Amino acid sequence: xxxxxxxxxxxxxxxxxxxxxxxxxxxxxxxxxxxxxxxxxxxxxxxxxxxxxxxxxxxxxxxxxxxxxxxxxxxxxxxxxxxxxxxxxxxxxxxxxxxxxxxxxxxxxxxxxxxxxxxxxxxxxxxxxxxxxxxxxxxxxxxxxxxxxxxxxxxxxxxxxxxxxxxxxxxxxxxxxxxxxxxxxxxxxxxxxxxxxxxxxxxxxxxxxxxxxxxxxx
Ligand code: TYD
Numbered sequence: 001x002x003x004x005x006x007x008x009x010x011x012x013x014x015x016x017x018x019x020x021x022x023x024x025x026x027x028x029x030x031x032x033x034x035x036x037x038x039x040x041x042x043x044x045x046x047x048x049x050x051x052x053x054x055x056x057x058x059x060x061x062x063x064x065x066x067x068x069x070x071x072x073x074x075x076x077x078x079x080x081x082x083x084x085x086x087x088x089x090x091x092x093x094x095x096x097x098x099x100x101x102x103x104x105x106x107x108x109x110x111x112x113x114x115x116x117x118x119x120x121x122x123x124x125x126x127x128x129x130x131x132x133x134x135x136x137x138x139x140x141x142x143x144x145x146x147x148x149x150x151x152x153x154x155x156x157x158x159x160x161x162x163x164x165x166x167x168x169x170x171x172x173x174x175x176x177x178x179x180x181x182x183x184x185x186x187x188x189x190x191x192x193x194x195x196x197x198x199x200x201x202x203x204x205x206x207x208x209x210x211x212x213x214x215x216x217x218x
Contacts, residue, residue: 007129008181009093013204014104016170017137018163019155020144021189023102026137026200030100033201033212042092045102050085052078060155068116075108076124083128098208104131109173111157114165118172130182133207135200136174137189141167144189183207 015023027043034041047053047060056074058064066074082101083089089099105125112121141163148158157166177184185203187196198213205212 006126006181008132009089009099009129010132011093011098011208012089012129012131013098013100013133013135013207014106014131015100015102015135015137015200016104016106016110017189018139018141018144018166018170019158020141020146020148021137021139022144022147022193022196023137025193026197027100027102029197030200030204030212034098034100034204034210037210037212039098039208039210040096041098041100042089043100043102044082044089046082046104046107047075047078048082050078050081052081060157061153062156068112069120072108072112072116072120072124075112076121079104079108079125079128100204101131104134106134106136106170106173109176110166110169113169113173114162118169130177130180133183133185133203134177135185135187135203136170137196138167138186139189 015027017023024045027045031041031043047056052074055064056071056078059066059071059074081088089101092099105128108121108125109118141160145158145160145163148154157163174184185199187199189196201212204210
């Protein structure tokens with residue numbers, strides 16, 4: 001279990017899942033629904049587009065090599081800058097924006113947990129605040145991998161046996177947060193995108209006190 005006193009950021013929402021689980025598609029729909037509702041918001045993602053994230057992308061793309069532990073440190077550095085850097089999560093929340101992020105701490109516990117063991121990512125992420133809502137896109141990697149099979153550019157993690165391990169590591173990581181301050185919603189990401197979208201809009205709407213589901217039927 002993680003320390004009980006760990007902070008939680010209100011109006012900070014995170015989407016998580018194995019590669020190809022469909023979080024990116026849902027983020028776009030969510031951004032459109034939040035704009036239509038006139039809700040100030042910021043849609044972001046990790047790895048970020050900042051220099052730390054760019055370095056990670058080069059490693060994931062196979063251009064640079066790095067030890068698994070180094071990758072865990074880099075993701076933590078990128079997250080720190082994403083949270084506390086200029087124009088980052090804490091600053092945006094402070095000025096009243098809702099923040100929705102594609103991947104956060106759970107990705108490090110799952111992916112780096114599967115490459116270098118859970119202890120290092122647990123330690124490196126121990127101090128970062130939790131989101132108020134985490135939406136976990138649960139899908140069989142055989143299905144999610146078939147979605148990304150057509151992509152030209154493949155990253156080092158995008159192989160079926162590794163994704164199976166990541167899914168198991170997600171389950172293990174999620175269990176650590178059960179009963180904690182972060183609300184966790186699991187969605188069956190094997191369902192059609194429209195159905196997944198309805199569940200996501202309903203949960204985010206509830207979190208932000210908005211009727212987003214109505215906007216989605218336009
Ligand atoms: P992804 O969301 O798949 O980006 P894209 O759709 O643009 O390729 O993220 C890239 C990869 O980064 C993905 O395989 C998961 C991995 N990742 C980690 O290994 N640890 C982390 O902490 C994060 C945030 C991502």
